Amino acid sequence: MITDFSATAYQQQLADKKTRLNQLLAPFTPLQPQVFESPAQHFRLRAEFRVWHQGEESFYAMFNPQDKRTPILLEQLPIASELINQLMPRLKAAWQASKELSHRLFQVEFLTTLSGEALVTLCYHRPLGEAWQQEAEKLAKELGIGLIGRSRGQRLVIGHDHVNEQLSVAGRSFSYRQPEGAFTQPNGVVNQQMLNWAYQALGERDDDLLELYCGNGNFTLPLSRRVRKVLATEISKTSVNAAIANLTANDIDNIELVRLSAEELTQALQGVRPFRRLANVDLSSYEFGTVFVDPPRAGMDVDTCELVRRFPRILYISCNPDTLAANIAQLADTHRITQCALFDQFPWTEHIEAGVLLEKF
Known part of the structure; x- marks a missing residue:
């Protein structure tokens, strides 16, 4: 457990992460990764707390992974965004003063943005009725936030159920709808660094881009400015709906979005089986030069690795350097690393976010 949160400790931890990533990539490249630092505090745009009740008072609580029974009671969370820390005491005071809340x-x-929006979800072990909604509406207005109440079988939305983020890539601002419950990058500053690195690594292309695991279009939007057109896939309905809204909000018309898993797309491109969701997509019209992947921690499965092998360039963002190295090993007989980077998405943890550009030789 980390107890030293000094600038020196942060730099040492970052150096250790770079060493570990170097060791994993050393069998494939002599290149040193470009390192993108995070702010040491107030970097996390999302936070989740249990509420711990003691007598008439209640507290924000978190738990040590090694001890799930003893709560760590909090008033503030320095790694969370400044907006989360501003809202925490005001929200607590409101629920303390209201039995209904x-x-x-x-x-x-909490879900917040670099652009200053906030959404708060309150979760209950009881049904929520009209009295709760009236109290919640007053609270949302007072705090200037969207508010959601959840209980079993219920989801009551006060105001809006998403936040809107603004991120700058290569001098252009992109707007992102980020719904409650959908995946978003937790570290906004480093996310913006990742987007700019991927934009630079892709370069200006005169062909097309295939993107797997596109989420809400986090990378899709800026990368679409570098190619003729994009075919992007995502399996989550919530993320697909957010991505569609983001295409409209940013006036981008060269992206075709399809709700398919990476495995299903592999089957479609290999002609194994047809999919009704691809009925209006002319796959033969695409000239894919690059595939972009940002897979879950498990990395790409064997079949998806074989699919991406056919592309001249593979732009890969990874939240697990071990599975990244395993995937690179599978591709090493056809592709070599020409760029690599370390993104410190999760300061004060051992987690490493990495990016590599692999090009066919």
Whole structure:
């Protein structure tokens, strides 16, 4: 458990991460990764707390992974965004003063943006009725936030169920809808660095881009400015709907979005089986020069690795350097690393986010 949060400790931890990534990539490249630092505090745009009740009072609580029974009671969370820290005492004071808001409240979730928007979700072990909604509406207005109440079988939305983020890539601002419950990058500053690195690594192309695991279009939007057109896939309905809204909000018309898993797309491109969701997509019209992947921690499965092998360039963002190295090993007989980077998405943890550009030789 980390107890030293000094600038020196942060730099040492970052150096250790670079060493580890170097060791994993050394069998494939002599290149040193470009390192992108994070702010040491107030970098996390999402936070989730249990609510711990003691007598008449209740507290924000978190737990040590090694001890799930002893709560760590909090008033502030220095790694969370400044907006989360501003909202924490005001929200707590509101539920402490309202039996309707506090009764059987067990969890609070915050979602904020670099652009200053906030969404709070309150989770309950009881049904929520009109009295709760009236109290929640007053609270949302007072705090200037969107507010959601959740209980079993219920989801009550006060105001809006998403936040809107603004991120700058190569001097252009992109707008992103980020819904409650959908995946978003937790470290906004480093996310913006990742987007700019991927934009630079892709370069100006005169062919097309295939993107797997596109989420809400986080990378899709800026990368679409570098190619003729994009075919992007995502399996989550929530993320697909957010991505569609983001295409419209940014006036981007060269992206075709399809709700397919990476495995299903592999089957479609290999002619194994047809998919109705591809009925209006002319796959033969694409001239793919690059495939972009940002897979889950498990990395790409064997079949997806074989699919991406056919592309001249593979732009790969990874949240797990071990599975990244395993995937590179599978591709090493056809592709070599020409660029690599370390993104410190998760300061004060051992987690490493990495990026590599692999090009066919």
